[in-house]
Amino acid sequence: MVRRKLSGIRLAVCIIVILMTPLAHTDEPMHMGVASCASSVCHGRTTISAHNRVWMTEFRVWQDSDPHAGAYDTLLSEQSRRIAARLRIGNPAEAKVCLDCHADNVPTERRGGRFDLTDGVGCEACHGGAEDWLSSHADRKATHDDNLHRGMYPTSDPVARGQLCLGCHQGTPGQFASHDIMAAGHPQLLFELASYSPLQPMHYAIDDDYVERKGPQDPIDLWLHGISASASMTLTMISRQTWNGDAVFPEVALYQCDSCHRETSKARGTAKGFAATLPSGSIPLNDTALRLLVTVARAMDIEGASTASARVDALAYAAVTQRSRLPATAAALAPWLDTVSSAMLSKMRSRAQLASIRRGLLEFAARGDALYFPLAAQVYLGVVNVNTALGELPATDTRMQQWFATVATEASFDPAGFELQGKRLFDEFR
Ligand code: HEC
Ligand code: HEC
């Protein structure tokens, strides 16, 4: 009883702290700043609250162990200075192109009194500008829906989360780590929604109370939504690639990096899988998410999956033979893929179906189709997700570890080994 009272007082103090935060008005909500969430009576507690629905330590988790809290500081590093010098963009910590992904770079008129750009990717970069829900959301009576109505971003919704994370981890036409940035020294981006979500790290627990408020959180669902969001972003990027003006070549970062960058001594000589259908010497598109999507959809027997798969092949072909028509080909594929994607996402997923998805992915690897690092990495992560859901073959299993060793890093990626180990697993689990 005493404890309950205490927590009641804490909450009241928290609301007062929030109400003291100055507000200004524009159409889009203001971002109030991490400091508005970080008080020791709000999300900045040092120990997990036993009385609140949420931990209340979120700020500590973020500050102490979330890489997003250091995303702005990264722009002050030697590596960032080198990248910026190569690009001739001055101070990277002041360059819009860097800040858009490494901070909560909303326009100045949408920054509240306690907003601080140097906080990096702060709470509101993911949870949305808090102007209209900062005070109300701390009220015990406020439901999750009330908060969403007031403009909180639906981070628990897999579609919305996919778009949010991929916006920075894959890129959009407005915010993209293009080849000039990569060539200046930026790491290549790799992302998978189900495995990266807990890596963030988690500042929330998916317990009974969470599920009651926000619905069940199925990692397979997250994985598939992530692929679907990534596929549609890929198509958007390709269909807008004319943005690169008169360049001899379209945006190179949309193609497979190691088709140009692998050591010739590592050359595979004989192109396999879908790459064998392209003219010799072609530079294939990075259509990772599209290939993954159609592979899973086929394994799940989704209507139209085979046709969609043929269209993905046609897109890959157009990318090297009819580049001027590529944006139109990509745009035409989008509604098709949407249909297959939504059928896939709404279909019940039984154990038999999960096993069939795994078979589809392993067959893809065994066929030698996972020639490029991003594709192989996603196939591996997909198999790990399915194994976890099935409660079989943990990533610590020797066979999985041997397979992982072939794809552990971009630099050490061994396509022949990936195919071989993948084939062993396929023979065992077909
Ligand atoms: C505003 C852009 C932005 C958004 C939105 C974003 N991230 Fe990030 N994320 C970054 C940046 C930038 C880094 C690198 C931070 C650094 O080290 O400087 C990063 C790093 C990470 C890392 C660490 C990666 C590693 O290799 O160690 C994980 C995991 C991650 N993000 C997951 C997520 C998830 C999950 C979401 C969606 C819920 C998300 N991110 C949304 C920009 C973003
Ligand atoms: C499309 C979003 C995006 C853009 C644009 C972008 N970055 Fe990044 N950056 C990321 C993400 C995401 C990561 C983390 C990659 C990972 O670990 O998976 C990252 C990682 C980095 C790293 C490596 C950090 C580490 O801890 O290893 C540096 C350095 C960096 N970025 C600097 C820059 C600079 C400088 C610019 C501007 C020229 C820039 N970035 C533009 C998203 C972006």
Ligand code: HEC
């Ligand atoms: C990179 C994106 C990202 C950042 C940055 C981030 N969060 Fe979250 N947050 C998430 C995701 C994803 C979830 C899980 C989905 C959900 O419950 O909405 C979540 C969940 C939460 C929850 C809900 C827990 C529950 O049980 O309902 C709270 C509270 C929260 N975050 C607070 C914060 C605070 C405070 C900060 C800043 C100190 C912060 N978050 C920073 C992405 C982020």
Ligand code: HEC
């Ligand atoms: C169409 C071929 C092509 C593709 C595809 C391509 N690049 Fe490049 N890349 C080049 C060329 C050409 C250069 C300039 C080489 C030079 O300066 O010697 C370059 C330079 C680079 C450099 C600097 C190398 C150095 O020694 O300084 C890096 C890093 C790089 N690219 C990364 C990538 C990444 C990551 C991708 C995929 C997202 C990619 N490239 C896709 C052709 C390509």
